[in-house]
Amino acid sequence: MRNQIELRAVSHHFGTGDSQIHLFNDLELTIEGGNSYSIVGPSGVGKSSLLTLTAGLEQPTSGNVRFSINGEDVSQQKLRKRSGFIFQQFH
Ligand SMILES: Nc1ncnc2c1ncn2[C@@H]1O[C@H](COP(=O)(O)OP(=O)(O)OP(=O)(O)O)[C@@H](O)[C@H]1O
Numbered sequence: 001m002r003n004q005i006e007l008r009a010v011s012h013h014f015g016t017g018d019s020q021i022h023l024f025n026d027l028e029l030t031i032e033g034g035n036s037y038s039i040v041g042p043s044g045v046g047k048s049s050l051l052t053l054t055a056g057l058e059q060p061t062s063g064n065v066r067f068s069i070n071g072e073d074v075s076q077q078k079l080r081k082r083s084g085f086i087f088q089q090f091h
């Protein structure tokens with residue numbers, strides 16, 4: 001069984017003009033099923049934003065996020081039916 005989430009050339013920005021926040025530029029990341037990962041960094045660096053992208057809850061500004069289950073590519077919708085997510089602020 002091979003489950004994977006791949007982020008390729010992912011960039012993510014919020015806001016416009018002078019108030020723009022650049023979180024990621026051309027991020028490359030492969031998450032393999034069966035492993036545990038820690039995302040570490042100061043407050044506001046983009047840890048929660050990265051999780052929402054890897055869970056398919058949000059789309060990156062540019063780049064691709066690919067999900068595969070048992071070696072087969074699946075849509076964001078299918079992944080969401082088969083996955084759980086605990087929000088940092090869940091109220
Ligand atoms: N929907 C949004 N619209 C605008 N800015 C946002 C949005 N979501 C997050 N941000 C901004 O992006 C930056 C990263 O936020 P994020 O919540 O991903 O950080 P974090 O690393 O999880 O922080 P913390 O350790 O405090 O949980 C912050 O400056 C935040 O204000």
Ligand SMILES: [Mg+2]
Pocket residue numbers: 047048049088
């Ligand atoms: Mg957070």
